[in-house]
Every structure is written in C-alpha cells, then in structure tokens.
Amino acid sequence: MENRNRHFFGSDFVRLPEILKDVLKEEGLKAGCRICIIADSNTAPLYAEDVKTCLSSVFSETDLFVIPAGEENKTLDSVKSIYAFLVERHYDRHDMLAALGGGVIGDMTGFAAATYMRGIPFIQIPTTLLAQVDSSIGGKTGVDFDGYKNMVGAFHLPKLIYVNADTLKTLPEEQFASGMGEVLKTALLADEDFYSWLLSNMDGIIGYDPDVILPMIRKTASIKERIVERDPTEKGERVLLNLGHTIGHAIEKYMDFKMLHGKCVALGVIAAARISFERGYLSTEELFEIRDVCAAFGLPIFADGIDDHKILALTKSDKKMSGGKIRFILLKSIGRAEAEDDVSDSELLSGIKFINGDEIAYEE
Amino acid sequence: MENRNRHFFGSDFVRLPEILKDVLKEEGLKAGCRICIIADSNTAPLYAEDVKTCLSSVFSETDLFVIPAGEENKTLDSVKSIYAFLVERHYDRHDMLAALGGGVIGDMTGFAAATYMRGIPFIQIPTTLLAQVDSSIGGKTGVDFDGYKNMVGAFHLPKLIYVNADTLKTLPEEQFASGMGEVLKTALLADEDFYSWLLSNMDGIIGYDPDVILPMIRKTASIKERIVERDPTEKGERVLLNLGHTIGHAIEKYMDFKMLHGKCVALGVIAAARISFERGYLSTEELFEIRDVCAAFGLPIFADGIDDHKILALTKSDKKMSGGKIRFILLKSIGRAEAEDDVSDSELLSGIKFINGDEIAYEE
Numbered sequence: 001m002e003n004r005n006r007h008f009f010g011s012d013f014v015r016l017p018e019i020l021k022d023v024l025k026e027e028g029l030k031a032g033c034r035i036c037i038i039a040d041s042n043t044a045p046l047y048a049e050d051v052k053t054c055l056s057s058v059f060s061e062t063d064l065f066v067i068p069a070g071e072e073n074k075t076l077d078s079v080k081s082i083y084a085f086l087v088e089r090h091y092d093r094h095d096m097l098a099a100l101g102g103g104v105i106g107d108m109t110g111f112a113a114a115t116y117m118r119g120i121p122f123i124q125i126p127t128t129l130l131a132q133v134d135s136s137i138g139g140k141t142g143v144d145f146d147g148y149k150n151m152v153g154a155f156h157l158p159k160l161i162y163v164n165a166d167t168l169k170t171l172p173e174e175q176f177a178s179g180m181g182e183v184l185k186t187a188l189l190a191d192e193d194f195y196s197w198l199l200s201n202m203d204g205i206i207g208y209d210p211d212v213i214l215p216m217i218r219k220t221a222s223i224k225e226r227i228v229e230r231d232p233t234e235k236g237e238r239v240l241l242n243l244g245h246t247i248g249h250a251i252e253k254y255m256d257f258k259m260l261h262g263k264c265v266a267l268g269v270i271a272a273a274r275i276s277f278e279r280g281y282l283s284t285e286e287l288f289e290i291r292d293v294c295a296a297f298g299l300p301i302f303a304d305g306i307d308d309h310k311i312l313a314l315t316k317s318d319k320k321m322s323g324g325k326i327r328f329i330l331l332k333s334i335g336r337a338e339a340e341d342d343v344s345d346s347e348l349l350s351g352i353k354f355i356n357g358d359e360i361a362y363e364e
Numbered sequence: 365m366e367n368r369n370r371h372f373f374g375s376d377f378v379r380l381p382e383i384l385k386d387v388l389k390e391e392g393l394k395a396g397c398r399i400c401i402i403a404d405s406n407t408a409p410l411y412a413e414d415v416k417t418c419l420s421s422v423f424s425e426t427d428l429f430v431i432p433a434g435e436e437n438k439t440l441d442s443v444k445s446i447y448a449f450l451v452e453r454h455y456d457r458h459d460m461l462a463a464l465g466g467g468v469i470g471d472m473t474g475f476a477a478a479t480y481m482r483g484i485p486f487i488q489i490p491t492t493l494l495a496q497v498d499s500s501i502g503g504k505t506g507v508d509f510d511g512y513k514n515m516v517g518a519f520h521l522p523k524l525i526y527v528n529a530d531t532l533k534t535l536p537e538e539q540f541a542s543g544m545g546e547v548l549k550t551a552l553l554a555d556e557d558f559y560s561w562l563l564s565n566m567d568g569i570i571g572y573d574p575d576v577i578l579p580m581i582r583k584t585a586s587i588k589e590r591i592v593e594r595d596p597t598e599k600g601e602r603v604l605l606n607l608g609h610t611i612g613h614a615i616e617k618y619m620d621f622k623m624l625h626g627k628c629v630a631l632g633v634i635a636a637a638r639i640s641f642e643r644g645y646l647s648t649e650e651l652f653e654i655r656d657v658c659a660a661f662g663l664p665i666f667a668d669g670i671d672d673h674k675i676l677a678l679t680k681s682d683k684k685m686s687g688g689k690i691r692f693i694l695l696k697s698i699g700r701a702e703a704e705d706d707v708s709d710s711e712l713l714s715g716i717k718f719i720n721g722d723e724i725a726y727e728e
Contacts, residue, residue, distance in 0.1 A: 080440060080509075087510050090680075115479070118506060118517040119597075142482060145444075146451050153482040154518055233483075316454075 006160045007137075007225065009218050011210060013047075013164055016054045020123070023159050024058070027121060034061040034095040038082060038109040040069040043101040043127055046170055051100055051125060059096075063089065067105065071257045074104045074144050076152065082112040096121045099158075102128035102175075103135035103261065107150065110141030114156030123160040127167040129179025130262050133186065133220035136161045138228035138238075144257075149249055155233055163221070165214050174260060177298035180205070181244075181262030184293060185269050186220045189243040190227065192335030194219055202296055240337045243329040244268030247352060250314035251303055259300075266299035271351035275343060276331040278350060286334055302357030311352045312345060370524045371501075371589065373582050375574060377411075377528055380418045384487070387523050388422070391485060398425040398459040402446060402473040404433040407465040407491055410534055415464055415489060423460075427453065431469065435621045438468045438508050440516065446476040460485045463522075466492035466539070467499035467625065471514065474505030478520030487524040491531040493543025494626050497550065497584035500525050502592035502602075513613055519597055527585070529578050538624060541662035544569070545608075545626030548657060549633050550584045553607040554591065556699030558583055566660055604701045607693040608632030611715060614678035615667055623664075630663035635715035639707060640695040642714060650698055666721030675716045676709060 008019055024033070035055055039048050044066045055062045065085045067078050086095075099109035099122060106124050113122035124136040142153020168176065187195035197219075198205070204212030224241065231238040248268025252259060270291050277287040291301050315326060328343040372383055388397070399419055403412050408430045419426045429449045431442050450459075463473035463486060470488050477486035488500040506517020532540065551559035561583075562569070568576030588605065595602040612632025616623060634655050641651040655665050679690060692707040 076440060076444060083509055083516060087512060087515060115506075115516050115518055117515060118504065118519055140482065142479075145447055148451060151451060151481060152447060152479050154479055155482055 007163075007221065008160070009163045009165065009214060009221075011164060011166045011214070013050055013054050013162075016051070016125075016162055017057045019160060019162065020055070020058045023123070027159060029094055029096070029121070032060045034063065034089075034091065035059045035098055036063040036065055036086065036089075036091065036095070037098045037100050038065050038067065038105055038112070039100040040067050040073075040102075040105050042069040043105070047100060047125075047127060047167060051098070055098070067108070069104075071104055071144070071261075074108055076143055076145065078108055079112050079115075079143055082108070083116055086112075086116055091116070091120070093117050093120050096123065096159075098123050098125055099136075100125045100127065102126065102131045106131050106136050107141050107153070108143055110139070110156050110158065111143055111153055114141050114154035119156065121159045122156070123162065124158040125162050125164070127164070128171055129168055129176050129217070130182055131179075132163045132165070132168075132217050133179060134182040134224060136163075137221055137224045138241075139232065147253060149252065157232075161221075163217060165210065165217060168208070168213065173298065174263075176208075178260035178262030180297040181264075181266035181269070181294075181299050183216060183220045184290075184297065184299075185243050185265055186223050186241075188269065188273075188290065188331060188334060189240050189329070189337035190223050190335060191219075192333075194223070195334055199293065202293075205297070239327060239339050240329055242327075243331070243337050244270075244272050246315050246326060246328055247271045247311065247348070247355075250311045251306065253314050254306060254311055255303075259303075263300050266294045267301070267303055267355045270294060270301060271355050272329060273331055274354040275328070275347050275351040278347065279330065281330060281332050282334070301355065303355055304357035306352070306356050306358075308349055308352045308356060312348055315348060371527075371585065372524070373527045373529065373578060373585075375528060375530045375578070377414055377418050377526075380415070380489075380526055381421045383524060383526065384419070384422045387487070391523060393458055393460070393485070396424045398427065398453075398455065399423045399462055400427040400429055400450065400453075400455065400459070401462045401464050402429050402431065402469060402476070403464040404431050404437075404466075404469050406433040407469070411464060411489075411491060411531065415462070419462070431472070433468075435468055435508070435625075438472055440507055440509065442472055443476050443479075443507055446472070447480055450476075450480055455480070455484070457481050457484050460487065460523075462487050462489055463500075464489045464491065466490065466495045470495050470500050471505050471517070472507055474503070474520050474522065475507055475517055478505050478518035483520065485523045486520070487526065488522040489526050489528070491528070492535055493532055493540050493581070494546055495543075496527045496529070496532075496581050497543060498546040498588060500527075501585055501588045502605075503596065511617065513616065525585075527581060529574065529581060532572070532577065537662065538627075540572075542624035542626030544661040545628075545630035545633070545658075545663050547580060547584045548654075548661065548663075549608050549629055550587050550605075552633065552637075552654065552695060552698060553604050553693070553701035554587050554699060555583075556697075558587070559698055563657065566657075569661070603691060603703050604693055606691075607695070607701050608634075608636055610679050610690060610692055611635045611675065611712070611719075614675045615670065617678050618670060618675055619667075623667075627664050630658045631665070631667055631719045634658060634665060635719050636693060637695055638718040639692070639711050639715040642711065643694065645694060645696050646698070665719065667719055668721035670716070670720050670722075672713055672716045672720060676712055679712060 097113045099106040126132045126136040139155045139157035142150040145151035244265045248265040252264040276282045325341045461477045463470040490496045490500040503519045503521035506514040509515035608629045612629040616628040640646045689705045691703045
C-alpha cells in the first residue's frame, strides 16, 4: 500500500478538475479513462450534477451510480450492485471510482475499488463532517456483515481526498454533531492544544463559521493522516484512533445502528474517560469537562435504556480484540491515548454505567 | 504487501507443524490462536483429517469448513458462507485460514482472508498440480462474478505454501493434464532450458515419477515466484504470466467453464504461439513442437465447435485490457515472452482458427 496521498481542503468544487489532472498524470492513467461517481440517494440530488460537470472536463466518460441512503445499505449486496454496474460498462483497471458522500458511501466505494479486478484507483469527495475529518482518511474500506460493522473490508488508499466544506451547509444538524464526536475524539487522543482550541472556538463551531470550521477539519484530518502514515495497517499506533470505539460500537450495535456513529463514539469516549479517571489518569474536572464539551456540541452524554451487561457482551465481539482480549484505548492524559489490554469487565461496566441514562440517580 | 513468503516442497504433511510454529513466531501470533481449514467436498474426505491432526499440535482450535466442489461455487456467496462461519466463531485478526485444495479453494480462501476484518493471515496447502505450480503462488485471490473469472479479488500473500506432492496420487488424470498446461506455459514464457528439460523428461512426467514431478513443481513454482517478487501487483513483468490467458479465458468462458483452466490455457498458448509464428518470432518447427508437447501431456490442441468471432469478442471483456486495448503476450522466442498491445483482430482470429477443430481441413 502506498502512503502518498493528495488532500485538498476548500469551499467549492472549482479546483477538482485541475487537481485530478495531476493525479492522473502521477498515476500514469490516460486522459481517456472513465470515472464512476458513487453517491447515495440523499447526496446525489444535491451534488452529483456539479461534480459530474467538473469531472467531465477530465474524463472521457463520467457515470453516476446511486445507492439508497442509510447504514443498512452498507452491505455486500450494495457492493455487488456496484460490481455489476462496472462489469456491464466494461470498466477496467485504468478507470476510477469517486465516492461522493458520507462514510457509508466512502467505505463501500473504497471496498468496491479495492476488490474490483483486484483493485482500481478511487478518490474521496466527502460531504459529511464525519467523512471529512475521519472516514475518508487512511484507506480503511469495508461493509457491515451480519450486524457487525466493517467486518468485511480492505485497506485501499484514495488517490485524492477533496474536501468541499461548503457541503456542510446542507448537512443535517445531528450529522454535524456526529462529526464533532470524531473531531473531539481526535483532539483528545493526540493533541492537547487542539482540544483547548476547540474549547476556545466553541461558538464559531456551533455557529458554522467557515473561518473556524475549515481549519478545524484540516487540523483533525492532519492528525489522523499523521498517525495513519506512520502505521497504515494498524499494527501499532493507529489503534489509538479507536478511542471510544469499543463501547461506541457496542452501543451502535445495541441501538441497531439507529444512533449516528459519531454520537456513539462520543458516548464511548465519555465511558473511556470514566475508566481513565478511575485509573487515576484523568482528574474529576477533566472527566466532566469532556462530558460538558460533548453536550455543548450537541452530542449525547447519556444513552437511555441501555442494558449494561448486554453492552459489555457486545464489546467482546468487537474487531479490536487481540487473541480474545480487548485492546481498550484509555486517556493517559488529555491529548495522550494508550492501548491497554488489561481493562477488566468491572471497569468496562463502570464506564458503561457512567453513560447509562437510567442509572444517573445512583451514579452521580 | 509483503513479499516474504515461505514455501515448502515435500511428499507428506509431516513437517507442516514444525514449519507453522516458525510462521506463527515470525508473525508474532500467539500459539493459542485458531485456524480454520477451508476445503471442498472432494478434498475434505481425502486430506482434511490428516491436516487437522497435524495442525492440532500447533493451534488451540482447528476448524473445518467445507464448500461444494466446482468452479461454479467460486462466488461471493461461498465467501459469504466463510465469513458467516468465522463471525459465528468470533474469529479475529490473530486467527488464520488454511486453503486445502485446488485453485478454486485457494483463490476463495485467500479472498476471504484478504477481506475478513480487512485481512487475516492464511496459508496454502495446494493439492492439485495447477495450484502447486501456479495459483497458490503470488497472492492473487478472488472469485468469479457475473461469469467473469476472478473479476472480484485482492492481492494477499499466504504466509506459507506447503506442497505435498503425494496428493497428486489422488488427482484425476485430466486435472494433472490441466496443471501441465501451466507448467508448459511457465517454461515457454521464461526458461528455454526448463522447456528442454520437460521434453527430455516427458516419460517420467507422464509416468508420475516422483523424482521428476517434485523438481518440476519446484522449478515451475520458483519461476513464478521470481517474477511475482519482482512485480507483486502486476504493473509490469508479471503480466507475462498471462501467456495463453487472453484466448484461454475466452475459451473457458465460451465453454461455460466446462473445460479445465489449464487445458484452456494450453489452447491459448498454442494460439499465441501461432500469432508469434506469423510475426516471425517462432519457426514452423517450434510452433508444431509446442503443439506436440501439449498433446503428449494430455492437453487439447483443438477446441471443437468454437465460434471464432465469439471467442474474439470474449477476449475483449478479459481483465488484461489496457484502456480498451488488449495487452497480448507473445513468444519472442522459446523461453522469452513479451507483452504487446498492437495485436490486431485479424491476428487474433488467425490464432483462434489455428485451434478451432472444425477448421482443420482448410487450416493445415
């Protein structure tokens, strides 16, 4: 897997053709090659035409394939429908895919690109905050299987990630909040200064001030990119990006994927912070500040009606196990995460109880 | 993708545990990890118990998952059944798969390993000549899709290829012949001396003499391995291994996969040799010697009842296209192949006619 990765941040699609011409040249692809935009039924009506117009000046043909919106469509069957579309049009290794949308579209398009003819190039045009700061970066691609998130997938880096922050204007508020879950997570695990910056710029973020949002996206993306470049296949440091994900994924599964990913991650981060606090890594003030920041960004701080023991059981089937043991990401301090594999069930339960809305009475 | 690749050639399964212990150590896998043998319904009754016994001294658990035999089962649905089996048993990234069987099982198991949890380790225990000399080597994995061979796949190297040549004793004669198609192809494209060796040792090969067969497997495998190591993802030299495959795949598809792969490849090699002859690269003697050798090894030299123009059309949908053009592999001389992309339709037709049994009368 190559690590070279082009990344552009802006507020429109204007520079897309010019950058793509460079990408094609670098990849040794002929100007006559084709591109298929994969979008979901929410994003396609908003941006597919604009993007298609931009791409048509670079590619000989620009196709569009639309998948019904929603995590429940992040399946092998959707990927099969992409394969069938490409096969029918005789796409070959010199053609490309473009993922236009959020994490679901990015992960699925990336997986289709990783496996169609054993790998064809693709680019990411993320249109949700979560995709812009997290899921489009680092080459993790995949689909859900049997109710397990991303159980089937591959590592396949996009040749370009083109962020048009202007697309956030059409993003539903709760999707924006979901993205903020990953922004916060990233700051907490790797960069104390950025975490402080987020606190100081809270008004600008909540008010969608582009002068705050764009640098925030760029900073979050660059932190993730740095970590991924040092550890592309998650043998070491990259696992830290899973802060909040062990319990977060369990909640996501418990909720039958009805709660947005970044919201579940935020709950997972709060639970992980609680465990870190109990181990003496974080102070009371730090723990509650993390929870307050989540609330301020429209993220949940309690999950109502969850069953602690069921959540615990669900953490066991998470991918982030190491020979039967959970590798749990803890905050050793604000801005510094570490993976530890000695977190006990009672510690996990204590973290889960801290975010269980039904248990507030006796917990606080 | 790493290239380091362990490869063992022998005539029993005795050394499997010892070598696997080294593999686990090198991979940093715990001794307590599990392995799931994937075999087809032909091979499982013959060898699964032996292999399971050997593996049980190394792994904490040894599972067996059996898939119905036949190329028609080389599908995403079969791979999904493997995923489901692994999910149910909570296999994680520290467990392994073992492909026990021919090319279909090797390709599918490899693809399941490449994509389950974004990649888990696997080993190859090829039990057909074709798998031992060709398909187990080089990390190409995949399944057929929509009637197209290996249309969906990934590059994923096995951690070990363990060849027990004794398994060839139970191999049907025509499967042995099919493997010889790839042996011949390999000699022709890369090693004139080995081609001569095959001619001199024809009796030993046909008589299944282990003192000839084992060095033949080892030599063929080492040629392929050398080429693949220099070009793991088929950006250059590796494409030469497709000698005979453009027309071979077209015939395979035309025959609805009823003719064995190596036999189709042999026909494709003869057709490619004919085109090479017409370009003045091969002499009449060399062309007909290639055809005679095929016949001697039980390979077809004519395909009866094929439609030249349909075969031609089918070559166009082959994966080995370069931006709409076919990269055709020609023999510049015995033991030296080259990829050329200026082979015309009339040249292709001439090659196809040369192997069309119905056209012998006017062709010779």
